[in-house]
Every structure is written in C-alpha cells, then in structure tokens.
Amino acid sequence: MRNPTILSARPPASAATPQPPLSAPSASPRSKASVRASGSPFDACQIGVVLRAVLFVQLVVAIATLFVAPSLSEWLLLAATVTGGALPATLIWLLAACASKRMLARLPQPAQYASGAALGALAALYGCGLLRLTGAVGAAPWLASALAGALFAGLMMAALVLRARGRTPAATTARLAELQSRIRPHFLFNTLNSAIALVRQEPAKAEAMLEDLSELFRQALADPGESVTLADEIALAERYLAIEQVRFGERLRIRWDIDPAANDARLPPLLLQPLVENAVKHGVEPSPEGARLRIRTERRGSTVLIEVVNSLPPLRWADQPLPRGHGIALANVRDRLRLLHDVQAQFSAGMDNKSYRVRIAIPAEP
Numbered sequence: 273m274r275n276p277t278i279l280s281a282r283p284p285a286s287a288a289t290p291q292p293p294l295s296a297p298s299a300s301p302r303s304k305a306s307v308r309a310s311g312s313p314f315d316a317c318q319i320g321v322v323l324r325a326v327l328f329v330q331l332v333v334a335i336a337t338l339f340v341a342p343s344l345s346e347w348l349l350l351a352a353t354v355t356g357g358a359l360p361a362t363l364i365w366l367l368a369a370c371a372s373k374r375m376l377a378r379l380p381q382p383a384q385y386a387s388g389a390a391l392g393a394l395a396a397l398y399g400c401g402l403l404r405l406t407g408a409v410g411a412a413p414w415l416a417s418a419l420a421g422a423l424f425a426g427l428m429m430a431a432l433v434l435r436a437r438g439r440t441p442a443a444t445t446a447r448l449a450e451l452q453s454r455i456r457p458h459f460l461f462n463t464l465n466s467a468i469a470l471v472r473q474e475p476a477k478a479e480a481m482l483e484d485l486s487e488l489f490r491q492a493l494a495d496p497g498e499s500v501t502l503a504d505e506i507a508l509a510e511r512y513l514a515i516e517q518v519r520f521g522e523r524l525r526i527r528w529d530i531d532p533a534a535n536d537a538r539l540p541p542l543l544l545q546p547l548v549e550n551a552v553k554h555g556v557e558p559s560p561e562g563a564r565l566r567i568r569t570e571r572r573g574s575t576v577l578i579e580v581v582n583s584l585p586p587l588r589w590a591d592q593p594l595p596r597g598h599g600i601a602l603a604n605v606r607d608r609l610r611l612l613h614d615v616q617a618q619f620s621a622g623m624d625n626k627s628y629r630v631r632i633a634i635p636a637e638p
Contacts, residue, residue, distance in 0.1 A: 316432060317370040320614030322363075325428060329362045330355065353408045357417075361399030365392050365425060388429045389422040396421020470518070481518055484511040488545075499612055502569060502576065503535035505544035509567065512545050516552050523562025524552065534569040537576040537636055540608040546601050547580045547630050555582035555628065571636055578632040581624070602630070609634065 316322070333354050341347030368391050376387050400417035403409045467485075470478035488511060517524055548567065555563035568579040602621050609617040609632065618633040 316366050316428070317373065318614045319616055321432070322366055323615065325362055325366055326359065329358050329424065333358050353403070356406070356408060357399035357403040359399075360402060361395040361421060362424070364398060365395040365421070365428075368395070369428075385426065385429060388425045392421040392423075392425025392428075393418040394421070396424070477518065481515055484515050487511050488515075499538040500541045501535060502537045502539055502544075502578070505539055505542075506530060506535075506567070506569070508542070509544050509548045512548060513552075513565075516556075520552075520556055520562060523559070524556050525562065525564045527564070527566045529566065529568040529570075531570045534571040534576040534578075534636065537571075537634055538612065539634065540612050543605055543608060544578070544580075547605060550601055551580055551582035551628070551630075555584055559585040574636050576634050576636045578634070580630045581627050583627050584623075605630075605632075 316325075334351055337347055337350045337354060341350050369388065372387075372391075376384055379387065396417040397414060399421075400409075400412050400414060404412040464485075467478045467481045470481065488508070513524070513526055517526070544567075548565070551563075551565050555565065563583045563585070565583075566579070566581045568577075568581070570577045606619045609619055613634055616635050619631070621630045622628070
C-alpha cells in the first residue's frame with residue numbers, strides 16, 4: 273500500500289501538459305454502443321438477476337404444487353421433485369442468455385424475444401427430460417414444459433428490459449444531482465479568487481490550481497459512460513483536494529492509504545469526488561481548527577474496500593441529524609452503486625468514534 277502522505281506530489285505548473293479547451297459533451301460511438309447493449313433483454317450476467325430468477329421459479333413451483341398435493345408431506349415431496357427439473361432448466365437458460373447477450377443484442381427486438389423464448393422452451397424440455405430419465409415422473413409433460421419455459425423466459429426478458437431501461441433515467445437524474453453538488457457557485461468563485469491572489473506571488477501554484485479546476489469541469493461535462501476505474505476516481509479526487517488544500521491550508525490534513533491492487537475495480541463515474549467534497553464541507557469548513565481526512569482503498573480477495581473518513585467539529589459529536597444535502601448525496605451514491613453492481617455492492621455511512629465514515633465494498637474484477 274502507498275505510504276500515507278499529506279497530499280500527493282504535484283508536478284510544477286511549467287511542466288504540466290497543456291489541457292485542451294473545454295467542449296460540450298457529445299455521445300461517443302462507444303457510449304452509444306454501450307447504451308444499445310444495456311437495452312438487451314439478455315443482460316442476465318449479474319448475481320442479483322440469477323438470485324431473483326431462482327427465487328421466482330421456486331416460489332412458482334411451491335404455489336403450483338399446492339394445487340395437487342393433498343397433504344404437507346406429499347407437497348414437500350412433489351415440490352422437491354419438480355424443483356429437480358425446474359432449477360437446472362432455469363440455470364441453463366440464465367447461462368445461455370448471459371453467454372449469448374452480445375450476439376443476440378445485434379438482432380431486431382422481435383427476434384431477440386423469439387430467441388429468448390426458444391431458449392426457455394429448450395431449457396424446460398431439458399429439465400423435463402431429466403426428470404423422465406431419473407424416473408421422477410411417468411409420462412413426461414413435454415408440451416406443458418416447453419410452454420412453461422417459454423413463458424418464464426418471456427417474463428424474465430420483460431423484467432430485464434424494464435430494469436435496463438430504468439438505468440438511463442436513473443443515471444441521468446443522478447448525474448444532474450452530482451453536477452449540482454459538485455460545481456457549486458461558491459466553490460468556483462473561491463477557487464478563482466484564490467488563483468487570482470496567487471497569480472503575482474506564486475504563478476506556478478495558480479496555474480496548477482486552474483488546471484485542476486479545468487480537469488474537474490472536463491470530467492463533469494464529459495460523456496459519463498457506464499463505469500470508470502478506481503484509479504481514475506482517485507486521480508480526480510486528488511485534483512479536487514489540491515484546490516481545497518490551497519483554500520484551507522493547514523486546516524485540511526489529508527492522508528492517503530491507497531492499495532495499488534484495488535485500482536482496477538469499476539465504479540460509476542464521478543462517485544468518489546462528491547464523498548470527498550462532503551467530507552470537506554461537513555468536516556473542515558465548520559471547524560476553525562480544521563479536520564483530518566483519510567481516503568483508504570484495500571483489496572481483500574475478490575472484494576475492494578473504499579473508505580472516506582473525516583473528523584467532525586465538537587458540535588457534531590452530539591446526536592444531531594446531518595444536513596439534508598449530506599443525505600441526498602449519500603443516497604445518490606448508494607443508488608448508483610446498486611445500478612452498476614446490484615447485490616454485490618455494499619454501502620454504509622455513519623458516525624464512528626467522533627468521525628464520519630463512508631465505507632464501500634465492490635467486486636474487485638470488472
């Protein structure tokens with residue numbers, strides 16, 4: 273892990289690479305392709321989707337067998353028997369849908385639905401044949417099984433399409449909220465005033481500050497895409513904190529504990545910087561003595577942990593509610609993590625030993 277430092281070393285402004293001018297955001301071919309792919313009904317590769325599909329099938333099996341089982345013991349036996357065919361068929365359909373997602377996404381939408389229904393019917397016939405081979409059933413209900421598999425596939429695809437379509441407006445709303453939180457007018461004015469004050473005395477530092485501000489705006493106005501690496505988010509947070517370091521001086525004491533093995537984890541774009549901004553806003557600004565801020569990342573097996581911890585002014589040690597803006601930003605972060613990683617993402621925030629701690633756990637691999 274990288275040694276804790278007050279702030280990462282920054283190159284002199286004279287050696288900095290000139291930044292291209294800001295431009296209006298435009299949709300890149302890659303982003304358009306990702307949007308088209310996200311609308312495919314075959315996005316069944318996430319663990320949360322698999323768990324929900326299995327639970328749904330088990331619930332349907334349990335309810336359906338209640339109609340024909342005269343007693344509790346016979347119901348349990350019958351439900352277990354039907355599950356022996358329904359569960360493998362469900363898993364086979366999910367596996368086939370996940371493996372065929374990119375290929376079938378190129379087809380017209382009616383052909384996608386037809387292909388998914390056909391895969392569902394084939395998977396159900398496999399489950400029915402499995403029960404027939406093991407002797408669990410006598411006369412195999414081939415037609416009923418195929419129709420049930422196609423119906424299940426159709427319901428799953430409809431649910432997946434609704435979920436995929438819900439990503440776009442949710443991401444847009446979250447992005448607007450992020451922009452409103454990030455590019456606050458007083459932050460912009462304070463940064464420009466600080467740069468003006470440094471122009472004559474320390475022109476190199478003023479140039480570096482304006483370059484950091486330019487990069488923040490560039491990231492805010494760029495095409496967001498679906499995800500970025502944790503290393504990209506850390507670099508952006510460093511630029512933001514470099515600006516705030518000039519403003520607050522010794523009042524802002526920063527410690528970085530960065531694990532290089534965690535840098536490839538994927539996050540929604542512009543997720544870490546609002547957490548760091550909240551830590552500065554609620555920890556440093558209200559306190560005459562300033563506050564300590566710690567950003568830590570760590571890889572533990574297949575999981576990456578991210579923590580943002582800030583000390584609080586004495587008045588915040590009491591049991592008082594946090595300002596509304598803090599809760600809105602945290603809820604936004606939680607929702608965006610769920611959109612990207614579903615049940616594999618964990619998020620917690622709250623008081624911890626006279627500090628405020630935000631903790632995120634995400635999968636280490638994309």
